[in-house]
Amino acid sequence: MFGDVDWLWSRSDRSDDSYYAWRVDFYSGNVDYNHREGNGYVRCVTDIVHAVSWKTHDGLEWSDLSPSVKIWTEAVNYCASIGGRLPSISELRTLIQNCTATETDGACKVTDSCLSTSCYTSLSCNACENAVDGRYSVFGDSDFFWSSSSVDNNTNNAWFVRFNSGYVYGSKKTNKYSVRCVR
Numbered sequence: 001m002f003g004d005v006d007w008l009w010s011r012s013d014r015s016d017d018s019y020y021a022w023r024v025d026f027y028s029g030n031v032d033y034n035h036r037e038g039n040g041y042v043r044c045v046t047d048i049v050h051a052v053s054w055k056t057h058d059g060l061e062w063s064d065l066s067p068s069v070k071i072w073t074e075a076v077n078y079c080a081s082i083g084g085r086l087p088s089i090s091e092l093r094t095l096i097q098n099c100t101a102t103e104t105d106g107a108c109k110v111t112d113s114c115l116s117t118s119c120y121t122s123l124s125c126n127a128c129e130n131a132v133d134g135r136y137s138v139f140g141d142s143d144f145f146w147s148s149s150s151v152d153n154n155t156n157n158a159w160f161v162r163f164n165s166g167y168v169y170g171s172k173k174t175n176k177y178s179v180r181c182v183r
Contacts, residue, residue, distance in 0.1 A: 095139060115152040120168070126165065141163040144171075156172060
């Protein structure tokens with residue numbers, strides 16, 4: 001498997017004496033231990049937590065839905081960990097469909113260039129009826145999704161889209177919402 005490499009160290013100590021560590025001989029198949037100062041090779045590994053695929057929409061690549069809901073800072077870190085970033089509110093709004101008021105260029109004025117609460121009105125940013133069938137999302141989503149855009153006059157909050165109604169609103173960054181990343 002690893003060519004002519006003999007012994008590879010594991011990260012596991014011997015349970016009765018941490019001066020020794022376990023190793024594997026891939027040439028012979030033997031497993032034993034040796035003192036930590038002994039010679040040997042290592043192979044680094046990483047955990048693959050979530051394989052991600054990307055879909056193109058409106059000039060951006062969008063990730064699959066995150067495997068779990070996240071607070072805002074976790075969402076930012078998650079996107080960075082998969083090679084993307086959290087979308088801005090204007091980018092996230094490009095995913096809204098069938099809700100004219102909150103689609104891009106609709107009556108709702110919350111955009112990258114207007115992030116204060118004065119840009120929000122319930123009449124224009126909460127204009128569609130509730131529906132859980134995914135009709136308001138180009139990807140069929142019907143949950144709350146974070147944007148990277150903080151609310152200008154309250155940076156403890158960030159803007160989100162609630163796709164079960166096409167709703168655009170600001171929320172505390174400590175709430176847990178779904179995530180789609182962009183790149």
